[in-house]
Amino acid sequence: MKNISKSIDKVDAHEKIAGETAYISDIKREDMVYAMTLRSPVASGTIRNITLPTLPEGYAAVGPEDIPGRNLVTMIYEDWPVFPEKRVNYIGEPLMLLLGPDKERLASLLDAVEVDIEEDTPVLDYSHSGVHLHYEKGDSDKAFADADRIIEETYTTGYQEQAYIEPQGFVGYIEDETYTVIGSIQCPYYVHEAVKVTLDETDENVRVLQAPVGGAFGGKEEFPSVMATQLAVALKKIKRPIKMIYEREEDMVSTTKRHPSKTTIRAAVKDGRITGMTSHIGIDGGAYIGLSEVVLSRGMLAATNAYTIEHLDVDGDVYLTNTVPNGAFRGFGAPQMIYAIEMFMHHAAKELGEDPFSFRKAHMVKQGDWTSTGGKFRDPILLDEMIEKAADISDYHKKRKAYEDENVYKGIGMSWFFHGCGFTGSGEQHIIKSRVEVEKDAQDTVYIHVAAVDMGQGPKTTLRKIVADVLDLPIERVIFDYPDTHRVPDSGPTVASRTAMIVGGLLARAAKTLKETWREGEAQKVEKRYQQPDYVEWDGECMKGDAYPAYSWGVNVVEVEVDKHTYEIDVKDVYSVYDLGKAIDERIVLGQADGGQAQGVAYGYLEVMSRENGRLKQTNMTDYIIPTAMDMPKTDNHLIDNPYPYGPYGAKGGGELTLVGGAPAVAQAIEQAVGRRVRDIPATPEYLMELIHNG
Amino acid sequence: MNKIPESLNEALQYLKEGTYDVLAGGTDIMLKNRGYAEAPVPFKKNMLYIFNLDELRYIATHDEHIAIGAVTSYASMLRHPDVPDILKRSIRQIAGPALRHVATLAGNIGNASPSADGVLVLYLLDARIILASADGEREVPIEDVITGPGKHTIRPEEMIKEIRLPRRTFSNTFFKKVGARKADAISKTSLAGAARLHDNVVEELRIAIGAVNVTVVRDRSIEASFKGLTLEDLKARVDEVAAAYDSLIRPIDDQRSNARYRKQVSFNLIEAFIRQL
Structure with missing residues (x-):
C-alpha cells in the first residue's frame, strides 16, 4: 500500500507562485460600484443623527432602514447587528455604507458625513459578564479542605491579530435573480445563512462562492457574515455589482481578534501532588458576544491541558466591553488557557521546590484517564515517547541545567499539550x-x-x-x-x-x-x-462527558537568548513533536507546524496589540509586529504516527495544534534566561525590563 | 502637474518654478500618502520623481570624503568598498532587502525622522549635505538640515544632491538598533558610537542616539569633556558618561514602546559601547 503521507506538490502551488491566482481584490464586474463604510468615532453612545451630504448621481447610502429581514447577523450567538440602529458600541463599528463608482469621490463624501452621537462612558474592564459557564469534576471543596498547601497565580494574555495577507473582502452581484456574493471566507454556508436571513430570501435566491483565500486563521470564520450581510442589503437596494474590500487599517480596527484574557488558577496540594484545582478564565469579548461563548468553552475545556487533576472546578466569563468584538482565531480559546496552565504547573513545581519537568510528568494524562469533563481518553497517548524525543533532539535536560547559571542570558522551555479535534461535544x-x-x-x-x-x-x-x-x-x-x-x-x-x-x-x-x-x-x-462515533457522550448543559471525539498531541521546545542591554529576545531554536494521527501530506503538515509555531511563539513574546480608551494603538503592519523570517529560526519538527480509527487513514486535527503550545514554551525559556517569573504575555523587552528591575 | 525630469538641471528648474515634493525611492512618502486600493495615490502636492536621474546615482571616493549621490540605493551602498562599515551595519538593519533596493539615504534625510537608522550614522560621521537649487549649491552639516520630526531646512527650491561623509578612521565603532523585531522594524531607540584611541588615551569619542528626542542626539561638548582620559579612566567613569546624556534623552510613550524602556536602554547602550572599547 502507498504511504498517503508522502508529499506531492500542492495543486495550487504553481498558480500562486506565478501570481496567476485571482483573489477577491482582482475580481471586477461590469457596472461595478465600490462600497465604503461609515464607522463610529466613539466607543459608546447613542446615535442622534447622521447627516449625509448631497449624493451625486450614481451614489447611494445604505443603512439599517434598508434591511429587509432581521437586523442581527446570523451566527452562533445572535447579538451583532448588521448596522446599529441607535446604540453604538465600539470605535470603528459600521454605521452605514456609501456606494459609488469612484473611490476618491466616495472617500470625500464619507468625510462629509456628519455623525452626531451622544457619547457616554464606555465599559473597558472585566466588569460586565455576558456569558458565564461552569463545570466541575469530583469534589474540589474537599480537596482544598484536605490540602497541605494551596498555590495560586494569575496570568494575562494580550490581543492577537490574525494578520492574514489578504484583508477581508467581497464582491456581490445579482445574477438570475439570485443574490450572489463571492468572498475571502472560511465558511460559505455561514455566509449563506446570514445573507438569507438578513435579506429575508429563500435558500435558492442566495448564492455564496469562495474566492481563493489569502490567509484566514479564524479571522474569516464569523466576521465575513457581518460584512456580507451589509453588502447584500446594499445589493438589494441598488441592484448593481458591488465591491467591498477593507483596507489594512480598516480591517485591523474593525474585525475580530484573539480575546485578551485573565486566568486565575488555584491548586490544592497534598503530599507534593496537585489533588484539586479551581480555575477562572475571563475573556474580553468586545462589544458583542458572537462566537465568544464557544471560544470560552474551548478554553475552559483545556483547563487541565495534558494533566489529570482529580477534583476540578472551572468557571469562565465572557466580559463585554466597548471594543471591537473578538472572535475566532486558530486555537480558539485554547492558547490562553494552555499558556496559563503550563506556566502554572511550572511555577507550582518551583513553589514546592520540585523539579518542574518531573513534577509535570508526574501529573501527566495517560490513556484511560478521565478528561477534565469526565469523558475518557480512549485512544493511545504517546506523550512519554514524544517528550523523550523532543528532549533528545533539543538536548533539553543538559541545556536546562546549563542555563540555570544567572550570568547566562539563555533559556529553554518545553510545553506539552493537546488539542480537541472538531467541534466541541456533539x-x-x-x-x-x-x-x-x-x-x-x-x-x-x-x-x-x-x-x-x-x-x-x-x-x-x-x-x-x-x-x-x-x-x-x-x-x-x-x-x-x-x-x-x-x-x-x-x-x-x-x-x-x-x-x-x-x-x-x-x-x-x-x-x-x-x-x-x-x-x-x-x-x-x-x-x-456525518455519524458521531457511538462512544461520544456529551451533556452540553453541564459540560460533562466527551468534549471531543479525538485529541491531537504536541510537544514544543523553544530556546532563547535575551540581550542584557536591550532585553530583546532572540529565539534561537524551535523543536517539536506532533501526534495528529496520520499526516495526509507530510510537507503540508510540516508547513502548518512552521506557521503555527511562528504564530504561537510570537503570541508569547512578540505580537503586541494594546488599546487606550477603547482605541487600538497598533493598526497597521508597521506597528503590529509579527515575526519575519529573520525572527524565526530553522525548526526541527517531527511527526509521530498514531492512527485514529475514525479518521481517514488515521488522520486527526492538525491546523490549530501547532499554535497552542508556542507561548508557554517561549515564556518558560524567557523566564529561565532572565531568572524571573513570567506571568503576562506577550513577554516583551519592556515587560522584561520591569521584571528585572522590580523583581 | 507631476514631473519626471531627465536631468538634474531640469529638476532644479521645476523646483524654481513650482512647488513639489521630491520622490527618490518613495518608501517613506508612499506611506505618508496612503490611499485606497484601485485608486491613485492621494499626494497632497505635485510630485517630482527623481528616481531615474542617473547622474545622481553614484558613490565617489575623494581624498577627504566619500560622496553619495541622492538617488543611490541602500543596496548599492552595501556593495561599495568605500562606504564606511558602520553605515553598512546600519543599512543592513533598515527594512528588508526588497526595500533597500529602492530606498535612499537622501530620502531618509528628507523624511527627517528622529528614528531613521541611516541618518543616525550620518550624525556620528559628521556628514555634510549638498543642497542644490537652480541658483547654486550649499553644503550644510546634517544637524543643521534636520530640525525636528518631519522638519528640515531644505528650501522649497532646493533638493538634496549629495551626501558627503568625511573619511575618518576610528579605533572602534559601535552600532545597535533596537527594533521590535530583526527586520522591517522602526527603531525604538538606537545608538551609534565611535572612538579614536592613541596610546591608550581617548583622542576622540562620538555618540549619536536615535529616537529619544525630536532629532538625533549628538552633543560635542559632552564628547569633548571625556577626551584625553585614559581608557581605564573612561571606563571607570562610564556612569558619568551616561548621566551626561540624561537631559538629552527625552523619549516618548507610543505604540512601539515606552519612555522608561527607551531611556533605560539608551543608558545601557552607552555603557555597552564604552565597556567594549
Whole structure:
C-alpha cells in the first residue's frame, strides 16, 4: 500500500507562485460600484443623527432602514447587528455604507458625513459578564479542605491579530435573480445563512462562492457574515455589482481578534501532588458576544491541558466591553488557557521546590484517564515517547541545567499539550450535520463536492489525495473546485481542525462506496452524512462527558537568548513533536507546524496589540509586529504516527495544534534566561525590563 | 502637474518654478500618502520623481570624503568598498532587502525622522549635505538640515544632491538598533558610537542616539569633556558618561514602546559601547 503521507506538490502551488491566482481584490464586474463604510468615532453612545451630504448621481447610502429581514447577523450567538440602529458600541463599528463608482469621490463624501452621537462612558474592564459557564469534576471543596498547601497565580494574555495577507473582502452581484456574493471566507454556508436571513430570501435566491483565500486563521470564520450581510442589503437596494474590500487599517480596527484574557488558577496540594484545582478564565469579548461563548468553552475545556487533576472546578466569563468584538482565531480559546496552565504547573513545581519537568510528568494524562469533563481518553497517548524525543533532539535536560547559571542570558522551555479535534461535544452531530458528495461523470472524472475552504492549509490537495487514493485514480482525475453553495452540500465550516478528520473522513467513505459500486462510463453520485462515533457522550448543559471525539498531541521546545542591554529576545531554536494521527501530506503538515509555531511563539513574546480608551494603538503592519523570517529560526519538527480509527487513514486535527503550545514554551525559556517569573504575555523587552528591575 | 525630469538641471528648474515634493525611492512618502486600493495615490502636492536621474546615482571616493549621490540605493551602498562599515551595519538593519533596493539615504534625510537608522550614522560621521537649487549649491552639516520630526531646512527650491561623509578612521565603532523585531522594524531607540584611541588615551569619542528626542542626539561638548582620559579612566567613569546624556534623552510613550524602556536602554547602550572599547 502507498504511504498517503508522502508529499506531492500542492495543486495550487504553481498558480500562486506565478501570481496567476485571482483573489477577491482582482475580481471586477461590469457596472461595478465600490462600497465604503461609515464607522463610529466613539466607543459608546447613542446615535442622534447622521447627516449625509448631497449624493451625486450614481451614489447611494445604505443603512439599517434598508434591511429587509432581521437586523442581527446570523451566527452562533445572535447579538451583532448588521448596522446599529441607535446604540453604538465600539470605535470603528459600521454605521452605514456609501456606494459609488469612484473611490476618491466616495472617500470625500464619507468625510462629509456628519455623525452626531451622544457619547457616554464606555465599559473597558472585566466588569460586565455576558456569558458565564461552569463545570466541575469530583469534589474540589474537599480537596482544598484536605490540602497541605494551596498555590495560586494569575496570568494575562494580550490581543492577537490574525494578520492574514489578504484583508477581508467581497464582491456581490445579482445574477438570475439570485443574490450572489463571492468572498475571502472560511465558511460559505455561514455566509449563506446570514445573507438569507438578513435579506429575508429563500435558500435558492442566495448564492455564496469562495474566492481563493489569502490567509484566514479564524479571522474569516464569523466576521465575513457581518460584512456580507451589509453588502447584500446594499445589493438589494441598488441592484448593481458591488465591491467591498477593507483596507489594512480598516480591517485591523474593525474585525475580530484573539480575546485578551485573565486566568486565575488555584491548586490544592497534598503530599507534593496537585489533588484539586479551581480555575477562572475571563475573556474580553468586545462589544458583542458572537462566537465568544464557544471560544470560552474551548478554553475552559483545556483547563487541565495534558494533566489529570482529580477534583476540578472551572468557571469562565465572557466580559463585554466597548471594543471591537473578538472572535475566532486558530486555537480558539485554547492558547490562553494552555499558556496559563503550563506556566502554572511550572511555577507550582518551583513553589514546592520540585523539579518542574518531573513534577509535570508526574501529573501527566495517560490513556484511560478521565478528561477534565469526565469523558475518557480512549485512544493511545504517546506523550512519554514524544517528550523523550523532543528532549533528545533539543538536548533539553543538559541545556536546562546549563542555563540555570544567572550570568547566562539563555533559556529553554518545553510545553506539552493537546488539542480537541472538531467541534466541541456533539456539535458535529447536532449543529453541523456535515454532508459531502462525490460525483463522477460519464467520462469517469470524479468531482469532490464539499464546502471546505483552502486558505493555505491545503485541503485542495489533501482532500483530492484522499479521494484519488481510495479510488486508485491519478490525482488529475479528481476535481475539487472552489465551493459554490449552489453546487456543493454543506460539509460544515472550515474551522476547528475538522477538515481533514471530519470532511476528509466522509469523503473517504463516499469514495469507498463509489469504488464498490463503480460503473465504467456512467454518471454516479454518492452522498455521505456525518455519524458521531457511538462512544461520544456529551451533556452540553453541564459540560460533562466527551468534549471531543479525538485529541491531537504536541510537544514544543523553544530556546532563547535575551540581550542584557536591550532585553530583546532572540529565539534561537524551535523543536517539536506532533501526534495528529496520520499526516495526509507530510510537507503540508510540516508547513502548518512552521506557521503555527511562528504564530504561537510570537503570541508569547512578540505580537503586541494594546488599546487606550477603547482605541487600538497598533493598526497597521508597521506597528503590529509579527515575526519575519529573520525572527524565526530553522525548526526541527517531527511527526509521530498514531492512527485514529475514525479518521481517514488515521488522520486527526492538525491546523490549530501547532499554535497552542508556542507561548508557554517561549515564556518558560524567557523566564529561565532572565531568572524571573513570567506571568503576562506577550513577554516583551519592556515587560522584561520591569521584571528585572522590580523583581 | 507631476514631473519626471531627465536631468538634474531640469529638476532644479521645476523646483524654481513650482512647488513639489521630491520622490527618490518613495518608501517613506508612499506611506505618508496612503490611499485606497484601485485608486491613485492621494499626494497632497505635485510630485517630482527623481528616481531615474542617473547622474545622481553614484558613490565617489575623494581624498577627504566619500560622496553619495541622492538617488543611490541602500543596496548599492552595501556593495561599495568605500562606504564606511558602520553605515553598512546600519543599512543592513533598515527594512528588508526588497526595500533597500529602492530606498535612499537622501530620502531618509528628507523624511527627517528622529528614528531613521541611516541618518543616525550620518550624525556620528559628521556628514555634510549638498543642497542644490537652480541658483547654486550649499553644503550644510546634517544637524543643521534636520530640525525636528518631519522638519528640515531644505528650501522649497532646493533638493538634496549629495551626501558627503568625511573619511575618518576610528579605533572602534559601535552600532545597535533596537527594533521590535530583526527586520522591517522602526527603531525604538538606537545608538551609534565611535572612538579614536592613541596610546591608550581617548583622542576622540562620538555618540549619536536615535529616537529619544525630536532629532538625533549628538552633543560635542559632552564628547569633548571625556577626551584625553585614559581608557581605564573612561571606563571607570562610564556612569558619568551616561548621566551626561540624561537631559538629552527625552523619549516618548507610543505604540512601539515606552519612555522608561527607551531611556533605560539608551543608558545601557552607552555603557555597552564604552565597556567594549
